[in-house]
Amino acid sequence: MPPTTVFSVDQSKSMRDQAVPGHNRWHPDIPAVASVKPGQDFRVECREWTDAQLKNSDSANDVRDADLTVAHMLSGPIEVEGAEPGDLLMVEILDLGPCLPPQDKGDAPGQGWGYTGIFAKVNGGGFLTDYFPDAYKAIWDFHGIDATSRHIPGVRYAGITHPGLFGTAPSAELLAKWNKREQELINQNPNRVPPLALPPEPRGVLAGKLTGAALEKVAREGARTVPCRENGGNHDIKNFTRGAKVYYPVWVPGAKFSGGDLHFSQGDGEITFCGAIEIGGYIDFGVELIKDGMNKYGQMSNPIFFPGPVEPKYSTYLSFIGFSVEDDRQYYMDATVAYRRACLNAIEYLKKFGYSGEQAYLLLGSAPVEGRISGIVDIPNACCTLYLPTEIFDFDIRPNAQGPTMANRGSAAKTS
Numbered sequence: 084m085p086p087t088t089v090f091s092v093d094q095s096k097s098m099r100d101q102a103v104p105g106h107n108r109w110h111p112d113i114p115a116v117a118s119v120k121p122g123q124d125f126r127v128e129c130r131e132w133t134d135a136q137l138k139n140s141d142s143a144n145d146v147r148d149a150d151l152t153v154a155h156m157l158s159g160p161i162e163v164e165g166a167e168p169g170d171l172l173m174v175e176i177l178d179l180g181p182c183l184p185p186q187d188k189g190d191a192p193g194q195g196w197g198y199t200g201i202f203a204k205v206n207g208g209g210f211l212t213d214y215f216p217d218a219y220k221a222i223w224d225f226h227g228i229d230a231t232s233r234h235i236p237g238v239r240y241a242g243i244t245h246p247g248l249f250g251t252a253p254s255a256e257l258l259a260k261w262n263k264r265e266q267e268l269i270n271q272n273p274n275r276v277p278p279l280a281l282p283p284e285p286r287g288v289l290a291g292k293l294t295g296a297a298l299e300k301v302a303r304e305g306a307r308t309v310p311c312r313e314n315g316g317n318h319d320i321k322n323f324t325r326g327a328k329v330y331y332p333v334w335v336p337g338a339k340f341s342g343g344d345l346h347f348s349q350g351d352g353e354i355t356f357c358g359a360i361e362i363g364g365y366i367d368f369g370v371e372l373i374k375d376g377m378n379k380y381g382q383m384s385n386p387i388f389f390p391g392p393v394e395p396k397y398s399t400y401l402s403f404i405g406f407s408v409e410d411d412r413q414y415y416m417d418a419t420v421a422y423r424r425a426c427l428n429a430i431e432y433l434k435k436f437g438y439s440g441e442q443a444y445l446l447l448g449s450a451p452v453e454g455r456i457s458g459i460v461d462i463p464n465a466c467c468t469l470y471l472p473t474e475i476f477d478f479d480i481r482p483n484a485q486g487p488t489m490a491n492r493g494s495a496a497k498t499s
């Protein structure tokens with residue numbers, strides 16, 4: 084028996100038009116739409132993060148034109164009875180996946196298919212946006228736990244399915260702190276493309292059934308859902324798989340737990356910005372409370388978690404190294420630069436087998452690749468590594484004396 088569904092989604096409709104709509108900003112005033120007790124298991128259904136603006140097509144015009152002011156479309160908030168500020172909310176992921184029958188086939192991501200997108204530099208960007216400034220897309224089809232793409236032939240892998248984003252509502256004080264510190268960062272270079280951070284944005288706002296002055300307040304103050312923060316949020320940690328337990332700080336009475344942005348699979352770093360295989364679907368949770376847990380365990384600013392024990396099993400990884408030098412410039416211990424170099428090295432390697440740079444970039448974001456900080460003490464170079472499972476390819480990618488096997492490997496969906 085599946086647990087009781089406390090938030091349901093009709094995948095043929097926008098989140099705005101659901102019987103009980105969700106929300107797309109963090110704000111303590113957004114009312115809870117369901118209530119659960121500690122010890123109770125429950126199911127939450129989710130829309131894909133852009134509210135299904137992206138289609139199962141061979142054009143990336145939808146990525147180029149996506150309205151990101153409506154993202155992320157979240158399910159919730161769900162009140163946990165007895166939760167008080169200072170508690171830790173233990174959330175166990177019991178099960179999750181793409182949409183179940185009768186919604187397992189259809190036009191919304193998660194209905195038997197998902198996508199990975201490279202967002203254009205002028206609309207979202209991504210980790211390698213200076214190298215890949217234009218919109219591209221790969222559609223993935225699901226067969227059980229496996230994903231394949233007509234846009235990246237020669238690859239098949241088991242998804243590491245997880246939620247990109249769950250968290251608790253911030254208190255008014257915490258929200259004000261976020262808005263202050265993020266605005267200070269934006270002020271350093273307000274016209275940067277892509278922006279340094281996203282301030283509150285009235286366009287596209289959804290706050291459940293709030294209207295009028297209450298909605299205007301959320302529109303004016305509500306934090307965008309893009310980054311992770313003290314409430315959890317958009318971690319994009321691929322190891323929140325089945326069996327994971329996450330301990331979220333509670334900032335408001337009832338915790339007001341919300342989330343969405345399910346991923347059929349994702350590599351460490353989710354490097355293309357929506358580098359995961361993005362889906363709508365369902366997720367089953369169990370919850371418990373640790374009263375005063377934030378103080379008891381000294382965790383005042385972040386969740387802690389047990390990774391899920393269920394994940395794809397690959398045994399051989401070809402690993403790419405990067406260190407903190409870029410364009411002949413020496414950076415000091417910069418792990419971001421180092422990981423970028425590791426990713427670019429992997430992309431150059433895969434191009435030698437016939438993939439375009441965009442196909443390789445889309446693959447590294449979505450396949451179960453491991454990213455690691457390997458050395459962070461050896462001045463001046465941080466060293467990061469990217470571990471690419473060789474068994475996901477239907478040809479041999481290992482280096483040998485004969486050199487790489489070049490072949491026609493199709494192309495990613497592009498704009499017209």
Ligand code: ZN
Pocket residue numbers: 132247344345346357359361
């Ligand atoms: Zn996502």
